[in-house]
Amino acid sequence: MKKQKILIIVGPTSSGKSALAVELARKFGGEVISADSRQVYRGLDIGTGKITEREMRGIPHHMLDVTSPKEVFSAHDFRAHAILAVMGVARGGKLPILCGGTGFYIDALVGRIHLPDVPRDPSLRQRLEKKSTATLFTMLKKRDPRRAHSIDPHNKHRLIRALEIAEAIGKSPARSTKKGSDFEALWIGLAWNKKELERRIRARLMARLKHGMIREARRLHAGGLSYKRMESFGLEYRSLSRFLRKNISRAELEQELARDIPRYAKRQLTYWRRNKDIRWFTPSQKHLIPEKVRAWIKD
Numbered sequence: 001m002k003k004q005k006i007l008i009i010v011g012p013t014s015s016g017k018s019a020l021a022v023e024l025a026r027k028f029g030g031e032v033i034s035a036d037s038r039q040v041y042r043g044l045d046i047g048t049g050k051i052t053e054r055e056m057r058g059i060p061h062h063m064l065d066v067t068s069p070k071e072v073f074s075a076h077d078f079r080a081h082a083i084l085a086v087m088g089v090a091r092g093g094k095l096p097i098l099c100g101g102t103g104f105y106i107d108a109l110v111g112r113i114h115l116p117d118v119p120r121d122p123s124l125r126q127r128l129e130k131k132s133t134a135t136l137f138t139m140l141k142k143r144d145p146r147r148a149h150s151i152d153p154h155n156k157h158r159l160i161r162a163l164e165i166a167e168a169i170g171k172s173p174a175r176s177t178k179k180g181s182d183f184e185a186l187w188i189g190l191a192w193n194k195k196e197l198e199r200r201i202r203a204r205l206m207a208r209l210k211h212g213m214i215r216e217a218r219r220l221h222a223g224g225l226s227y228k229r230m231e232s233f234g235l236e237y238r239s240l241s242r243f244l245r246k247n248i249s250r251a252e253l254e255q256e257l258a259r260d261i262p263r264y265a266k267r268q269l270t271y272w273r274r275n276k277d278i279r280w281f282t283p284s285q286k287h288l289i290p291e292k293v294r295a296w297i298k299d
Helices: 017-028 075-091 103-110 122-129 133-143 145-150 156-169 194-210 213-222 227-232 235-244 250-272 283-298
Strands: 005-010 030-034 095-099 184-190 278-281
Touching: 005 017, 005 103, 005 283, 017 030, 017 095, 017 184, 017 283, 030 075, 075 095, 075 103, 095 103, 103 250, 122 156, 133 145, 133 156, 145 156, 145 250, 156 227, 184 283, 194 213, 194 250, 213 227, 213 235, 227 235, 235 250, 278 283
Parallel strands: 005 095, 005 184, 030 095, 184 278
Antiparallel strands: none
């Protein structure tokens, strides 16, 4: 049976993935499936850099605003929902375009890794919740060095889940060694030099602060999102939670994010560099991407 084709666009934060996905969707009759572990939550808009309706340019987007930020949405949940989205797009005669920066979710969706069926352990979680993120990360490095290498060391929720899996089965699932996956995928990656990427990250951060990222965090908390839960989303929301509780100043908020977001981008690249199926394009090569996609579609 012929596998469903799916175009996958990856790259570090601020690399222009969303704009490219929209451009290719307009050119080749596609719809976009977001692969971002935080953009599935309603209200986490400015802080996650969620694409706006104007930026979508009429292209339908899926897997955005799926659930409340008060709820937990796991990689298992993402895979189940995203498979339905992909097949729905395909049944409509459109090209599914998977776009996002959460590599673990994308690999789980296409079958490059297999998620363990490990149920939540309330007792273990209760014990781990009392520990700092630094302690949890140290524990994970000892229990599962491979997972520790790719995880956000400040994301308490993910650290606890990784330790929960390690406790149950010894380590996180390995990438599949089988060639191919559950789909026939074309992998496109956007590559920037380090200095230019850091400039883009900084500019995007300042724009989001200007456009109300702090107000958004205040609104989320006023709507019932606890600071503890906000902090669990990592990166922007971790620092915003600390700022709103007056643990850090506005200057320190900016300094933290200007430091932590490039570090996150580096971890994203480290994760993707292991995937030899990705064809990387620099900004000067971007004009070559449509022809690559066109040839793959016709193949």
